[in-house]
Amino acid sequence: MRSPRLFTTIALTVGLLGTSGWAQGPAGDTVRIQAVKRVRLGSEVRVATNEGTHRGKVLRITATDLVLDEGAAPRTVSFAALDSLWVARRSTGKGAWVGALVGLGVGAAIGTAAGEGWSDTPQIAGTLLGGGAGALGGALLGAVSGAVSRTWVREYPK
Numbered sequence: 358m359r360s361p362r363l364f365t366t367i368a369l370t371v372g373l374l375g376t377s378g379w380a381q382g383p384a385g386d387t388v389r390i391q392a393v394k395r396v397r398l399g400s401e402v403r404v405a406t407n408e409g410t411h412r413g414k415v416l417r418i419t420a421t422d423l424v425l426d427e428g429a430a431p432r433t434v435s436f437a438a439l440d441s442l443w444v445a446r447r448s449t450g451k452g453a454w455v456g457a458l459v460g461l462g463v464g465a466a467i468g469t470a471a472g473e474g475w476s477d478t479p480q481i482a483g484t485l486l487g488g489g490a491g492a493l494g495g496a497l498l499g500a501v502s503g504a505v506s507r508t509w510v511r512e513y514p515k
Contacts, residue, residue: 397415411427421435449504455499469484
């Protein structure tokens with residue numbers, strides 16, 4: 358008697374839960390639309406569709422389409438055809454933080470080594486001055502580096 362009950366339970370479970378991720382219905386469309394609505398006009402994007410990959414600046418976002426400037430002529434990409442969406446971002450803040458941390462360490466090491474020979478200045482002063490100067494210089498270089506380089510951030514699917 359347990360076999361039919363077990364079979365029925367498995368069949369119902371697969372029937373109710375098993376097909377939920379197989380096809381994208383209205384929920385998948387909603388996620389796509391929300392991802393596209395987060396993109397700003399003028400942003401550089403990369404989109405993949407069943408026709409291939411397209412890259413350009415966003416000219417317009419309509420209720421159903423994304424319009425890209427690819428250079429020659431505007432290209433209209435339907436939300437329904439969208440497989441993936443990537444947006445170009447700058448890394449200025451991250452570059453500044455990484456540069457400041459690296460500069461702090463290098464500057465502190467140089468300041469410590471340079472401050473050893475000074476008899477009238479405590480060694481901690483050289484460490485602090487070197488670390489501060491290194492952090493400022495590193496933050497500046499890191500910010501410039503992050504501003505000129507771009508990273509691609511995937512907006513859909515997340």
